[in-house]
Structures are given as C-alpha cells and as structure tokens.
Amino acid sequence: MYGLLLKTRLKPGACDAFMDAMRVNAAASVRDEPGCLTFDVLRDRSDADLVWLYEVYVDEAAFEAHMRTPHFLASRPLVEPLIESQEAIEADLLALNPSR
Amino acid sequence: MYGLLLKTRLKPGACDAFMDAMRVNAAASVRDEPGCLTFDVLRDRSDADLVWLYEVYVDEAAFEAHMRTPHFLASRPLVEPLIESQEAIEADLLALNPSR
Numbered sequence: 001m002y003g004l005l006l007k008t009r010l011k012p013g014a015c016d017a018f019m020d021a022m023r024v025n026a027a028a029s030v031r032d033e034p035g036c037l038t039f040d041v042l043r044d045r046s047d048a049d050l051v052w053l054y055e056v057y058v059d060e061a062a063f064e065a066h067m068r069t070p071h072f073l074a075s076r077p078l079v080e081p082l083i084e085s086q087e088a089i090e091a092d093l094l095a096l097n098p099s100r
Numbered sequence: 101m102y103g104l105l106l107k108t109r110l111k112p113g114a115c116d117a118f119m120d121a122m123r124v125n126a127a128a129s130v131r132d133e134p135g136c137l138t139f140d141v142l143r144d145r146s147d148a149d150l151v152w153l154y155e156v157y158v159d160e161a162a163f164e165a166h167m168r169t170p171h172f173l174a175s176r177p178l179v180e181p182l183i184e185s186q187e188a189i190e191a192d193l194l195a196l197n198p199s200r
Contacts, residue, residue, distance in 0.1 A: 003142045005105070005152065023195050030197040038199045040138075040156070042103045042191035052105065052191060054154055056140070056199070091142035091152060095123050097130040099138045099156070099199040
C-alpha cells in the first residue's frame with residue numbers, strides 16, 4: 001500500500017476556504033475510489049496555517065487514478081491559490097488498522 | 101478529535117524488530133480502546149530507518165488512557181531501545197473519512 005503525507009503550508013487565514021474544497025475531495029475519494037483507503041486532513045496545533053493530508057492507496061496506480069477523478073480535478077483550481085507550499089512524504093504502509 | 105503524527109527515527113536496521121512489537125500495540129489500540137480511532141504505521145520511502153505513526157483519538161483524554169493500557173505498556177520496553185529519536189506533531193482532525 002502507498003501512503004502519502006502532504007505537509008501543506010496555506011496562505012495566512014486560508015484554512016476555512018481550503019477545507020470547503022478539500023472536504024468534498026477527501027470524502028468523495030474514499031467513497032468513490034476503490035483504490036483510495038483513507039483520506040484525512042489535520043491542522044497542526046503549532047501553526048494554524050499548516051495542514052497535513054494523510055492519504056492511503058492500494059498502490060501507486062490507484063493514486064494516479066485519483067488524480068484523474070472529477071472530484072480531484074474540480075478541487076484543484078479551488079485549493080491551488082490557497083497553498084503557499086507543499087512537501088510530499090511518500091511511504092509504504094507497514095500497519096493499517098481499520099478505523100472505527 | 102486529536103491526531104498525532106510521530107516521526108520516528110529508528111536505530112539502523114531496527115525496523116523489523118520495531119514492527120514486531122508495534123504491530124501488536126497498534127492493532128490492540130484500535131480493537132480494544134473505544135477512544136482510539138486509527139493507528140497506522142508507515143515507512144518513509146526516502147529512508148528505511150524512518151517510520152511515521154499516525155494515531156487518531158476522540159480527544160486527548162483518550163490518548164492519556166491509551167498510555168495506561170496493557171498493550172501500550174507492554175510495547176514500551178520492546179520499542180524504546182530501538183528508537184533513535186522521535187518528533188511529535190499534534191493536530192486537530194478537520195476531516196476523518198472512514199477507511200475501507
């Protein structure tokens with residue numbers, strides 16, 4: 001399984017607008033993509049403009065497919081102007097426990 | 101909800117032994133603790149000795165309770181000698197989508 005942590009620095013004060021678009025994309029990804037297992041969004045307690053996306057896909061092909069979905073493509077023009085910078089951490093899942 | 105990302109640098113070559121103990125703790129946490137919603141472990145693709153723990157609790161009290169469980173306490177003497185350093189990133193969940 002392919003895990004992605006996206007450390008995302010937002011423009012100051014942009015978190016609410018970012019989440020309006022990101023909530024839709026995250027929920028649709030897990031609901032509609034058989035290859036997307038998890039898509040959570042967290043706000044860093046040390047910095048209100050720093051959010052982390054946590055995504056898990058069955059493999060990299062499933063992530064490539066994610067980037068071709070209507071919900072992903074619709075979110076891009078909404079979120080891109082709100083992002084200052086983004087760092088991608090790629091990882092392999094060693095343990096994935098079903099969430100409650 | 102309270103999210104915790106633990107960036108964990110292991111001693112060189114210690115990942116297998118670390119996971120022997122951490123798999124048990126992670127699975128038991130989600131299975132046995134009503135307040136633990138997620139507990140995943142990832143290995144960074146850029147560095148085989150770098151793992152990330154991703155944990156979600158209903159609140160900080162649930163995380164305090166986690167640290168008093170038998171499975172957490174049993175794991176500590178097994179994993180502590182294998183950890184070089186650990187950085188805790190505390191966060192609030194903005195979106196938690198049920199994993200498949």
